[in-house]
Amino acid sequence: MNPHRQVLIFLLSSIGLIVLPHAGHLPIAIIAFFYLLLVWRFIGVWQPQRLPRKWLILLLTVCGIALLYSQHQGLFGRDAGTRLFVVALGLKLMEIKSERDLYLISFLAFIVAASQFLYEQNLLMAAYILMVCCSLLATLVSINSREPEPVAALKTATVIVAQALPMAILLFILFPRVEAPRWMLLNDKQQAKSGLGDSMEPGSITDLGMSDELVFRVKFAGSMPPPAQRYWRGPVLEHTDGKRWTRSANRDFGPFMDKPSYRGMRYPYTILMEPRDKNWVFALDLPAEFAKPLIRNAYYQLITPENPDKRVEYKVSSYPEYNTGFITRTEYENATQLPATPSAKIKQLVGQLQGFDSPPEAFIQRLLKHFKVEDFHYTLTPPLMEQHPIETFLFETRYGFCSHYAAAFVYLMRVANIPARVVTGYQGGEFNKVGNFLEIRQADAHAWAEVWLEHKGWVRFDPTAAIAPERIEKSFNLDELVPGGVIRFAPAGDNALTAYHWLKEAHQLWRHVDYNWQRWVINYNSLNQSKFLSSLGIDNLQAMLYWMIAGIGVITAVLSWVLLHQKRQHTDRVLRVYQRYCQKLAKHGLVRGLAEGERDFAERVKAKLPGQATDIESITDIFIKLRYGRVSAAEDFKQLVQRVKLFKA
């Protein structure tokens, strides 16, 4: 068979489009191998003599196997499977001999298209895959129809897909969600986003990368706290060796802690965490109410025991105003730990700011003022401070970002024997006006200080706010403001600003759509499904499954009955009555030929059964009148039924 050229071109183009997104993650060799075969096949459309012969196909197959083997993946797992399918698809293209091969290729291509979802599940990709599947379906349509007109075939395919969508959505919602087996997610671990670390070493960083990567999104149920209160609490770093800040080794003082008391506004919100490698949940400082899998550790940080490499949504309530009460002994010891005796220079600075002889609050105010008044700068590209980073920062370079300020602040507090610690997390977030939620990105990562004060408990102080209040109070995205590394807060020109706002809004709209996609589609797991279904009044999933199967069975039965009935209706009641009459005659060996006209048949039968001539005549006449005549009355049909009933051959 020589498949129609247009069909072939159509099929090959669709396949080319389907494999395209795989280029993002498959090894370049495999992609190159596949597209080489595809181009070869394309040339073969016009010059079939250039297609490889049998032995060459064999050689290519061996090459493909070698290529797969060289990737050391075995045959199991997501990557190996996808590679295998892509290579197989490419090789199969080389031998299109019959219509069966075209079908096989189409189905292989569908599998390859679906495997893309193992890598990316975002809305754009879904739309893209749906589109290419449409065009592949169109290929199938044109293989099966006599006229391989691409536009018409595409139209048909689109209609088919549109008809299938409601069913797909229904099944998506109702069909029991199967949690993917672990091996399928193996590779996702590498993909999990790296966020804040559990240590901090400001001196060794010269360029703080500003990543636009999303960390989590927050949707407030009611009003939102002002920007200055949007601190998303992460790990607390207590222990320092002078350079590096880490979490304390003895953190188990939780049971002895005072329970925090809350004041002021309560902010309920939902938080949608992106996949990540740590099981931290960044709640608004300070989380008070949270649902089960979440745990609040001794540092008031929310932890989830769940596997963090999935997108999960949590409901939390926070109070930005709180009092954590008294401090435990361990806590106190941890929070006043110093690596060594502070240097004379530092002691002198603390003395100068009356750190040793005034109440802590006054010292804090003086220190913050010191940062503000003296020549300190906020920058994302600080100089390297390898030896004695805090001293170098305080007395020499004076350029730094939040970690530098937080570390220096806490260090100075501890020198003055005031319990203090560094809190890391995120600050601010971009407000999406369209979707009414906050997006917190890696660029919003922040570090601040916490000081324990008598009667107040742990109180948050942000030395960065003293030096660059805009960093805290405005909810601008930092990397838009730091073109050269040093922050520039001057607003841009009006026109540029309008265009920028417009762009920003469009971007926000898109992110809103994406948020809902992630939230409602990707995140729709068995838990969410049972929640959703129980909100619809379906509690027992198993019972629902039985109901569904029964329902589908009934619907299928009804539909097939209706369709069959319609078909029968189509062959119409008059004909049915006539066929009954024919059956009566057939019992006597007078079988009407399929192509025998009714009148011819009547003549033949009359010759055989002269006794019934009048009956036969009248039945045939009425039937012809009903079936072929211009006008017929309801009376005629009744008469036909009557006569056929009474007719005896």
Next chain:
Amino acid sequence: MQNAINQLLDSANQIILGKDHKIRLALCCLLAHGHLLIEDIPGVGKTTLAHTLAKLLGLHYQRIQFTSDILPADILGASVFDSKNHEFKFHPGPVFNQVVLADEINRATPKAQSALLEAMEESQVTIEGSTYPLPQPFFVIATQNPSHQIGTFPLPESQLDRFLMRIELGYPDAAAERALLAGESRHRLIESLPVVLPPEVLQDIQLAVTQVYVSDALLDYCQALIAFTRESPEYPCGLSPRGGLALLRAAKAWAFMARRDAVLPEDLQAVLAAVAGHRLRSGNSNSEAIVAPLLQVAIH
């Protein structure tokens, strides 16, 4: 009207013996406003049939003997210079008649054939920029020798399509042949025939034929037949839409002749061989044999 038809058939049957069905078909073709192609060996009564029909219908009749050297002007007519009035005057050719017998049409060259066939299709003749309408009713009966005979130009498919029907007369059976041999000259008999269906009545009948009812059920059957010709490997190419229309038109006339006001499947089957045979396969195979598979298509 129906009486006149029966009378006409009776009279024609007295001239051409033993060809009842063929004469019926020929008349049916005429009533359906179509042209007729008779294909058979010389001497089986093709010309006689044409002549008889013309006579019984009271129509002007002209015969054109096609030869290999006939020119379009010999058929259509030509403008000739009139020296008295110093102008060209159109002299209509033999095609300006109500019944034209194009005898042995496949002896002529394709050029001459197409001159006639164009006139048939458009019911008018255009010569040197002037258009001359043909008389009404206009009915062409063409006869054709089997194309395997020497010196013939077989009509191409596109031109065969212009004829509503193609019939073969065939040899008469023994009894008819005997009567023919014993009887008097057909020529004289034709001369003495009366007009049984005057042209006005013929036109009324032609109009009435178009009014014959065609039900959905019959259209289904008709479409099934057409679809079969297109899908079956039996036929190199299926019936064209024009072929389908022709089939229905002929079936209407047939139903009318059988005194029915609606078409029955039998009517379609009766005209099927004559209407579809030459459209499905050119060359001179037997029409009945060509459409035999079609007569197996289920009616319901």
